[in-house]
Amino acid sequence: MTISDDFLLAWDALPDGNFDGLYDGRRYGITKTVRAGGRQGWIWAEELGGTDRISGNLYRLKNGAQLKPCEMLEAKVVDFVTRVQPIG
Structure with a gap:
């Protein structure tokens, strides 16, 4: 899959560090880290009170x-x- 400019803009718009977010009406605890001058990043999201996870x-x-x-x-x-x- 080719990474779109829309994805990169959305990635960059997310705050670095820990924050909460809403996705499909569910609340997630999210951590986003950026390293190497923005060339490497990691995201981890865990549905609060549920079982869904996102990581990449x-x-x-x-x-x-x-x-x-x-x-x-x-x-x-x-x-x-x-x-x-x-x-928030």
């Missing part, structure tokens, strides 16, 4: 961005990042 690494390489989801489909991470609404 983003690498911004010279030949383009690559998303490496952790034990889930890439489409799930992309959908979460582009649709989650930070709270």
Whole structure:
């Protein structure tokens, strides 16, 4: 899957660090970290009071961005990042 500019804009718009967010009407505790001058990032989200998890690494390489989801489909991470609404 090609990483779209919309995904990258949504990724960049999410706060770094820990925050809560709403996705599909459910509340998630989210951690986003960025390293190496923005070239590497990681996101972990856990549904509060539920069982859903989201996890993936983003690498911004010279030949383009690559998303490496952790034990889930890439489409799930992309959908979460582009649709989650930070709270507060």
